[in-house]
Amino acid sequence: MDIDLSWILLGLPLAFMLGWLASRLDLRQLRIENRQAPKAYFKGLNFLLNEQQDQAIDAFIEAVQNDPDTSELHFALGNLFRRRGEYERAVRVHEHLLSRGDLSRADHDRAQYALALDYLKAGLLDHAEQALLKLEGSAFEAQARLALLANYERSRDWAQAAQVAQKLEHSGQGSFSGRLAHYLCEQALSLVAADDTAKAQALLKQAINTAPTAPRPRMELASLLKKIGDTAGACTLLEDTVNAAPAAIPLLASELADMAIVARRAEQALALLKTCYAQSPSLDVLEAIVTLEAASDVPSPTARDWYVRHLEHEPSLVAAAKWIAGEKLEHEQFHPQVQRALDHAVKPLSRYRCAACGFEAKQHFWHCPGCQAWDSYPARRVEEL
Numbered sequence: 001m002d003i004d005l006s007w008i009l010l011g012l013p014l015a016f017m018l019g020w021l022a023s024r025l026d027l028r029q030l031r032i033e034n035r036q037a038p039k040a041y042f043k044g045l046n047f048l049l050n051e052q053q054d055q056a057i058d059a060f061i062e063a064v065q066n067d068p069d070t071s072e073l074h075f076a077l078g079n080l081f082r083r084r085g086e087y088e089r090a091v092r093v094h095e096h097l098l099s100r101g102d103l104s105r106a107d108h109d110r111a112q113y114a115l116a117l118d119y120l121k122a123g124l125l126d127h128a129e130q131a132l133l134k135l136e137g138s139a140f141e142a143q144a145r146l147a148l149l150a151n152y153e154r155s156r157d158w159a160q161a162a163q164v165a166q167k168l169e170h171s172g173q174g175s176f177s178g179r180l181a182h183y184l185c186e187q188a189l190s191l192v193a194a195d196d197t198a199k200a201q202a203l204l205k206q207a208i209n210t211a212p213t214a215p216r217p218r219m220e221l222a223s224l225l226k227k228i229g230d231t232a233g234a235c236t237l238l239e240d241t242v243n244a245a246p247a248a249i250p251l252l253a254s255e256l257a258d259m260a261i262v263a264r265r266a267e268q269a270l271a272l273l274k275t276c277y278a279q280s281p282s283l284d285v286l287e288a289i290v291t292l293e294a295a296s297d298v299p300s301p302t303a304r305d306w307y308v309r310h311l312e313h314e315p316s317l318v319a320a321a322k323w324i325a326g327e328k329l330e331h332e333q334f335h336p337q338v339q340r341a342l343d344h345a346v347k348p349l350s351r352y353r354c355a356a357c358g359f360e361a362k363q364h365f366w367h368c369p370g371c372q373a374w375d376s377y378p379a380r381r382v383e384e385l
Contacts, residue, residue: 353382
């Protein structure tokens, strides 16, 4: 069959024109879609910067609907839900991401970590643990281990927390010896509550070896020795703590004074505390000195004289209130009202304050109940900071 070249010559321009029109239509549609997606995205970003989270979420949902394959929008939307406390919606967003087969390995790990954070914020600790364990060997391994450590601490699973802390230390994430000592102390306290003093004593000795300069293991062991009747050993241990952790002296001074009196070592403890007070004046140490002097036969200044001496070195409202308590005023009939006002004023000054979050408490905490930080409470009270 002969081919008519004239038809081919006429068809080529027509095919070209049809192809050109099709490409123009595709480009036009692509431009429209690209305009819509960024417009919704930047609209959501603008709302977010203006702290209008509700409107931002609506804008991001619109952007996701226009371009469901955009993983970054899903991450932004999930984070917004988590920040608003809508953990169930955040979980759904991140689970949807994890179900996608076209997701890159980096984005998959990122979504897995975000999902674990959703569970942590929602208080679903078991789910959070499982999600975090899946990140071993990933780029989020270090962050996951830190989150897992906080998870185990929150659930008071000290043995598991110790394992994670050791992994973090071995991977070069810093020293965790202080935390490991705290974990051992916490386990020892549980054993003491169960009357298993032998195992508790072994754990506390292990804690001392783990963190030789940490005051808590020695103080907890001293309390345990006192409980089982070894007051002399407890007293010696607290005296050693003064040298091992001098910053903690205000915390242990009162206990040392009481134990020294029972063990008939008041003079030795008194000399030690006076040396410490001379180097760094503290009302807690001063109170212990007054207690020891009252129990000894050696003539010594009265408590009120000590408060005056303290005021010469430190402008302390607490010391002033205690001194005035024993002073005779010109108008003595008003003394109770004045004393009551002073006692009320010094109460906040006698508290301990977390250096990390500012949470204040009447007692000293090794583990802040506010921010969960370890060793964030100074040994000195608010007035002396």
